[in-house]
Amino acid sequence: MDTVFLIAAALKIGVFIGITMSFVSVCVIFERRFSAIIQDRVGPNRTMVPLSILGFKKDLALPIGGLTQPVADGLKFILKEDFTPSYVRKFFFWIAPALVVVPALLTMAVIPFGSPLELDGHYIPMAVADLNVGPLFIFAIASLSVYGITLAGWASNSKYPFFGGVRSCAQMISYEIALGLSIIPVLMMFGTLNLGHIVEYQTHHGWLLLPLWGEGLELQRWILLIPMAIAFVIFTTSIFAETNRMPFDLPECETELVGGYHTEYSSMKFALFFMGEYAAMVVGSALIVTLFFGGWSLGFGIDQMLPMGEWWVSLLHIAVFLAKVTFFILFFILVRWTVPRFRYDQLMNLGWIVFFEAALINVFLAALVIARPSIGTGGFLGGLALLFVVTILLIKIAKSAADKPSHSTI
Amino acid sequence: MATIKVERPKLSAGEKIYFGAIFKGMLITLRHAYRSLLGKSTGASDLNSSGIGITMQYPEQKWDHQLPEYYRGTPALVTDEQDRERCVSCQLCEFICPPKAIKITPGEIPSDNEWAKVEKRPKEFNIDMIRCIYCGMCEEVCPEQAIYLRPDYVVTGNSRKDMVHDKNRLYEIGGKRVGLVNKWNDLK
Numbered sequence: 088m089d090t091v092f093l094i095a096a097a098l099k100i101g102v103f104i105g106i107t108m109s110f111v112s113v114c115v116i117f118e119r120r121f122s123a124i125i126q127d128r129v130g131p132n133r134t135m136v137p138l139s140i141l142g143f144k145k146d147l148a149l150p151i152g153g154l155t156q157p158v159a160d161g162l163k164f165i166l167k168e169d170f171t172p173s174y175v176r177k178f179f180f181w182i183a184p185a186l187v188v189v190p191a192l193l194t195m196a197v198i199p200f201g202s203p204l205e206l207d208g209h210y211i212p213m214a215v216a217d218l219n220v221g222p223l224f225i226f227a228i229a230s231l232s233v234y235g236i237t238l239a240g241w242a243s244n245s246k247y248p249f250f251g252g253v254r255s256c257a258q259m260i261s262y263e264i265a266l267g268l269s270i271i272p273v274l275m276m277f278g279t280l281n282l283g284h285i286v287e288y289q290t291h292h293g294w295l296l297l298p299l300w301g302e303g304l305e306l307q308r309w310i311l312l313i314p315m316a317i318a319f320v321i322f323t324t325s326i327f328a329e330t331n332r333m334p335f336d337l338p339e340c341e342t343e344l345v346g347g348y349h350t351e352y353s354s355m356k357f358a359l360f361f362m363g364e365y366a367a368m369v370v371g372s373a374l375i376v377t378l379f380f381g382g383w384s385l386g387f388g389i390d391q392m393l394p395m396g397e398w399w400v401s402l403l404h405i406a407v408f409l410a411k412v413t414f415f416i417l418f419f420i421l422v423r424w425t426v427p428r429f430r431y432d433q434l435m436n437l438g439w440i441v442f443f444e445a446a447l448i449n450v451f452l453a454a455l456v457i458a459r460p461s462i463g464t465g466g467f468l469g470g471l472a473l474l475f476v477v478t479i480l481l482i483k484i485a486k487s488a489a490d491k492p493s494h495s496t497i
Numbered sequence: 498m499a500t501i502k503v504e505r506p507k508l509s510a511g512e513k514i515y516f517g518a519i520f521k522g523m524l525i526t527l528r529h530a531y532r533s534l535l536g537k538s539t540g541a542s543d544l545n546s547s548g549i550g551i552t553m554q555y556p557e558q559k560w561d562h563q564l565p566e567y568y569r570g571t572p573a574l575v576t577d578e579q580d581r582e583r584c585v586s587c588q589l590c591e592f593i594c595p596p597k598a599i600k601i602t603p604g605e606i607p608s609d610n611e612w613a614k615v616e617k618r619p620k621e622f623n624i625d626m627i628r629c630i631y632c633g634m635c636e637e638v639c640p641e642q643a644i645y646l647r648p649d650y651v652v653t654g655n656s657r658k659d660m661v662h663d664k665n666r667l668y669e670i671g672g673k674r675v676g677l678v679n680k681w682n683d684l685k
């Protein structure tokens with residue numbers, strides 16, 4: 088452990104957590120303004136910098152009004168009464184919000200924000216922890232956040248939060264599998280689990296879903312696009328479920344469960360749930376960008392022309408990365424205000440019957456495509472035919488399972 | 498009663514895949530977002546929109562010309578054509594006011610005054626606009642046609658004291674009312 092490493096790590100932790108938290112507040116303002124214009128409204132546009140409480144004559148209005156809205160929201164949450172009902176299980180009630188936020192922030196550690204910075208001959212990766220098991224780490228930690236939600240539901244000792252907690256638990260399990268399986272084709276192609284290397288690979292060989300330069304111009308990559316696109320769809324949808332975002336936000340389904348798992352929470356404890364959800368959304372977008380859209384790379388072969396390791400290149404790459412993440416956050420928001428909430432049994436069906444099978448088949452499809460050069464066209468076509476038969480069979484089985492009247496008591 | 502059995506519609510393969518519908522939905526929401534940014538949302542001009550969506554932004558934009566003629570805003574005192582205070586402080590309005598918003602201190606008109614014949618006028622006349630429910634009872638009960646509900650509705654203040662309209666304020670809002678006003682017909 089040399090000092091450079093320690094100082095760099097401490098700096099990176101501070102900066103990246105800062106970036107994530109400010110992105111959370113950016114998410115809030117985006118969510119509110121974007122949803123407003125979607126619904127032909129204006130949204131919060133008047134929050135000012137309250138100079139008048141400091142003794143100045145007038146409040147300062149920012150050019151785009153409402154930019155300080157997240158600050159106002161945060162202040163409101165802090166100043167509100169933090170009410171703990173008498174009937175809750177105090178310890179778990181208090182620890183649950185933290186259990187939601189901490190995993191979301193922890194997962195940020197392995198995301199590469201920018202290209203490595205050269206300092207004294209060392210290459211400092213722009214991720215807090217340059218782990219060799221990046222995605223696995225994220226899945227392992229991210230799924231811990233369900234403990235927070237379930238504990239919140241249980242500790243509240245009241246029926247609606249309890250329903251929310253149980254729903255969240257079941258939903259998390261059913262989507263975690265699809266989530267894990269869906270990126271296996273991606274990892275098979277990259278041949279590495281290090282997110283930094285994955286991005287590096289995409290810089291040279293074309294983004295996974297946009298192979299327009301480097302090796303990406305070959306036929307093989309374009310055939311590979313099919314399993315990768317399927318993986319992308321399953322992965323993105325599962326991320327929605329994992330972060331409790333709109334089409335899958337059954338744990339906090341307001342129309343049925345009052346407020347879901349956080350019904351009994353108020354003030355900053357509620358705000359922590361809120362922040363946890365948005366932080367998970369930021370991490371989710373960052374992961375999608377890293378795996379499928381080249382992370383921090385500018386693309387189109389521009390990166391090769393830049394002097395790697397210079398500080399301004401790193402900064403540029405961080406900016407590019409954040410721009411892509413912002414795009415996906417906007418996409419998350421757009422989906423939230425477009426797609427209505429699923430019914431619970433539809434959600435379960437989608438997770439267990441559709442996505443699980445699709446992800447599984449997709450793994451084999453990707454394997455076949457990747458093996459195509461070595462097994463020849465004949466073997467490839469034979470494999471495809473076999474896979475097709477298996478798929479049809481699976482669909483049949485899944486259908487008959489879904490059609491059977493259920494005798495469960497729930 | 499005849500039973501009508503409603504069948505679930507059979508979905509075609511495309512509809513079952515669901516993504517087409519989601520995509521179409523996104524296009525619709527995006528179009529709404531785009532059009533409301535340009536201020537071209539459906540009905541924006543009819544609703545006098547501020548340029549984003551169909552929303553009118555209140556303190557800057559008002560729709561006062563749309564107020565109906567019978568609109569009941571703040572109650573206010575009026576003077577007649579000779580600038581005489583119409584109110585004779587009979588206190589009927591104070592008694593009728595359901596939320597007890599009106600507080601009147603009656604005063605005598607000195608004998609050297611040109612209106613000494615009227616005998617009384619209010620020394621103080623306060624209407625607490627936090628209490629007032631804009632019911633119009635005061636207007637109805639007043640025998641002297643001295644108090645009217647005006648179309649003003651912007652009553653704001655930073656303290657409770659700001660919200661109490663005193664006599665000067667009430668005359669300022671009310672202004673002059675000329676001639677005999679027939680309260681019970683449409684002319685007002």
Ligand code: SF4
Nearest residue numbers: 584585587588590639
């Ligand atoms: S406003 Fe009318 S009712 Fe009220 S005290 Fe004056 S004269 Fe009487």
Ligand code: SF4
Nearest residue numbers: 594629630632633635
């Ligand atoms: S409008 Fe009604 S509530 Fe208001 S002052 Fe007159 S009588 Fe009282």
